[in-house]
Amino acid sequence: MPLTVEPFYCTTTRGSGFARPINTRLRSDAVVQRAFGRARCAEQSVVQETLDACTSENVAQMEQALDEIYRTHSQGYGHDYEEGLLVLDVDLSGWPCGRKAAFASKGYFAKQRNRRGRQLGRVYATPYQEIVVDRLFAGRTQLHQALQPLIEAAARTLALTPEKRTRTLLRIDAGAGTVEQVNWLLEQNYHLLVKDFSTRRATHLATTVPQWWADPTQPGREVGWVVEASSAYTRSVHRLAVRCQKQDGTWGYGVLLTTLDPTQAETLLGGLPDSLPPEQRALLAYLYLYDLRGGAAETSFKGDKQGLGLTKRNKKRWEAGSVKYRIVLANSCCRLPDQAAGASAPKREGFVLRCG
Secondary structure (H helix, E strand, O other), X not given: OOOOXXXXXXXXXXXXXXXXXXXXXXXXXXXXXXXXXXXOOEOHHHHHHHHHOOOHHHHHHHHHHHHHXXXXXXXXXXXXXXXXXXXXXXXXXXXXXXXXOOOOEEOOOOXXXXXXXXXXXXXXXXXXXXXXXXXXXXXXXXXHHHHHHHHHHHHHHHOOOHHXXXXXXXXXXXXXXXXXXXXXXXXXXXEEEEEOOOHHHHHHHHOOOOOOEEOOOOOOEEEEEOOOOOOOOOOOOEEEEEEXXXXXXXXXXXXEEEXXXXXXXXXXXXXXXXXXXXXXXXXXHHHHHHHHHHHOHHHHHHHHHHHOOHHHOOOOOHHXXXXXXXXXXXXXXXXXXXXXXXXXXXXXXXXXXXXX
């Protein structure tokens, strides 16, 4: 049966105040409105004025509403912790904006030197490809500064009890791998897989590795156990050094910290070839599991920037921007039917830990 769409009307507060037809052709926004059982929507300028009128109270109300929506409709909230660990990826992404926008400041924006903007922090439930929380920060904010607010917000949304936290894995890059932040997470009883913040410390620890094992899938990358004891952390952690050969022949180094045992890591990874020696098998399980973070929160950021065009629609007022960015969570909710039908998790190929 062919799709037919009647003239699409849009209400407006400008001019005479009467609804008037703006297009009689088949339009994507008209189709979306019909799909949700609506014949009208607010005119674009009215939407912008509404966002500009938002206050901090409206931001809090938006957060509460999204928490309720997530708890009602998501798969992540209903995760079976007895069955396996819940993997949460935490990351920060730069969102450029004009210098007149509130809290716009110089920070790290990929391939945009001296650019001003804000930072969007995200906690992502990777097994279900769901955004748990989004939070907006000033442009100079780094991940180690945003980590605690993000984790506390995610714990509220997911209602993480002490027992559930022991069955939750946080996978984080070096930006939040400081001793202070790692210890804070360890005190909360989370499982961790995090890259050490200090390149200098990683270079030193790499000298204590007694044997290096080659990564069969990534030429020029090797991994080995750090044997030097450490009293800096409040709980025991496994430490493995990773080195990658640079174009000039020298090595770059990184160190991964984790509370997982090798069996847990391999289970989350989905298995490794049986032909690998046991020691190399454990090291590669940790390394490959960390590689998977590249296809989680990072991919979701790219999808939202490209698919929703959020970097092209910035708001000067902080509250307006906060509300607009939180609307991104609706994108996650809209994908739930596809996930229930068996959408697969992100793949590892193409996302690898680089050192130095």
